Amino acid sequence: MRVLNVSEVTENIKEMCIEANHFLPEDMKCAIQKAGSKEEAPLGRQILEQLQENMEIAGKEMIPICQDTGMAVVFMEVGQDVCFTGGFIEDAINEGVRKGYVDGFLRKSVVKDPILRENTRDNTPAVIHYSMIPGDRVKITVAPKGFGSENMSRVFMLKPADGIEGVKSAVLTAVKDAGPNACPPVVVGVGIGGTFEKCALLAKKALTRTVGEYSEIPYVQELEKELLERINRLGIGPGGLGGTTTALAVHIESYPTHIAGLPVAINICCHVNRHVVREL
Secondary structure, X not given: OEEEEHHHHHHHHHHHHHHHHHOOOHHHHHHHHHHHHHOOOHHHHHHHHHHHHHHHHHHHHXXXXXXXOOEEEEEEEEEOOEEEEOOOHHHHHHHHHHHHHHHOOOOOOOEOOOOOOOEXXXXXXXXXXXXXXXXXXXXEEEEEEOHHHHOOOEEEEEOHXXXXXXXXXXXXXXXXXXXXXXXXXEEEEEEEXXXXXXXXXXXXXXXXXXOOOOOOXXXXXXXXXXXXXXXXXXXXXXXXXXXXXOEEEEEEEEEEEOXXXXXXXXXXXXXXXXXXXXXX
């Protein structure tokens, strides 16, 4: 049994919140640079160049990449041989988010109640997803999610008879309906299977996959490639102003489901697809 003080979790999450909001991961930076070299529309190329310039300024000046510094989504993969000490782990996670957003001078965008709308003033609470894994390590993924793109996400409860063509139609419908509102170029996370809530969680987790890495399931990999190509033929383009780069990647995760259902969730993320991963 490995003993881990929750203060270590707090300090790491604080640093991860600040890092995620100032520096895009290398996979996203490379994807935007690659898109800029391939974009056919002059205005689209100009926008992609501006996005790259924005990333450089954010890193050099320690200014957030986007003014919407998001609601903190935290994935906790906890080894079954880990014992947390020094406090309640959920309090420690939220304290890390609080310190990151307050000490990092990041915008606080969370309200206590969805109807009453009073700001919590420290961007807590985070949305936390726990899973148990073998071993004595803890893997933490912090993924601040802005709501311009989050608001464009969808869940479709398809019939089994809709099959793979129904899945394709659902994804394309979600992206077309989002149009410029999701701040393209986007990354499209897709969850297929499970239940209503499980497919949405799969879609969210899919956004944290490294851009350029495809599913290990052959037909899913082909589906990812086909959907990316079809999305980029929609003509929405960078900034929604036209072009051949509407999406940088389509990531699909699947899970077993019931004989009577085919749940599909599409979680769209703008080009500021922030995620930082650390293992303790």
